[in-house]
Amino acid sequence: MSRQERLTRRSRRHGLVGSLREGASDVVQSVVNEVVPGVVGALDVDEVVQRVDVQAILDRIDMEDLIERIDLNALLEHLDVDALLARVDVQALVKRLDVGQIIDEIDVNALLERVDVDALVERTELGDIVARSGAGVAAKGLDVARSLGVGADSFVHRWADRLLRRDPAFHPGGPILLIGHARTQTSPP
Numbered sequence: 001m002s003r004q005e006r007l008t009r010r011s012r013r014h015g016l017v018g019s020l021r022e023g024a025s026d027v028v029q030s031v032v033n034e035v036v037p038g039v040v041g042a043l044d045v046d047e048v049v050q051r052v053d054v055q056a057i058l059d060r061i062d063m064e065d066l067i068e069r070i071d072l073n074a075l076l077e078h079l080d081v082d083a084l085l086a087r088v089d090v091q092a093l094v095k096r097l098d099v100g101q102i103i104d105e106i107d108v109n110a111l112l113e114r115v116d117v118d119a120l121v122e123r124t125e126l127g128d129i130v131a132r133s134g135a136g137v138a139a140k141g142l143d144v145a146r147s148l149g150v151g152a153d154s155f156v157h158r159w160a161d162r163l164l165r166r167d168p169a170f171h172p173g174g175p176i177l178l179i180g181h182a183r184t185q186t187s188p189p
Contacts, residue, residue: 161168
């Protein structure tokens with residue numbers, strides 16, 4: 001028997017088996033189409049769900065394995081953060097916050113320990129302001145001391161003129177060397 005003849009016989013057998021399979025598939029499909037709707041219609045889904053022991057199913061689930069299988073990056077890529085934030089009612093959220101409790105939880109000492117005062121002063125130019133303020137206060141103090149000195153000098157000068165019975169009209173208006181020529185012109189004859 002030649003090879004060609006064997007292939008032809010095999011294809012005939014295969015054709016016969018294939019035809020039987022196709023026919024059987026059609027029969028099975030028609031039975032399924034007739035039987036399944038009746039079974040599904042007769043099935044009480046609530047009763048089936050009540051018979052399921054959900055806790056036993058959950059006990060069999062390995063949560064760590066399940067979590068390891070979740071690709072968070074892929075999940076986050078599908079998340080629309082803008083749409084999520086648009087749905088947040090900020091006013092309701094703020095009303096639910098207990099600001100007093102939040103403040104009570106803040107450790108002010110620890111917070112202040114983290115503040116770099118030197119860097120803050122450099123950034124705000126507060127050092128220049130303090131230096132200028134200090135210089136301004138010193139200048140004002142010096143001006144007050146000078147004014148008191150001038151007032152005391154004038155007071156002593158007036159009393160000395162009275163004791164020495166000098167005429168206050170011919171009192172020089174300043175140092176002799178600066179107003180010497182003016183004094184000679186206004187001095188009494």
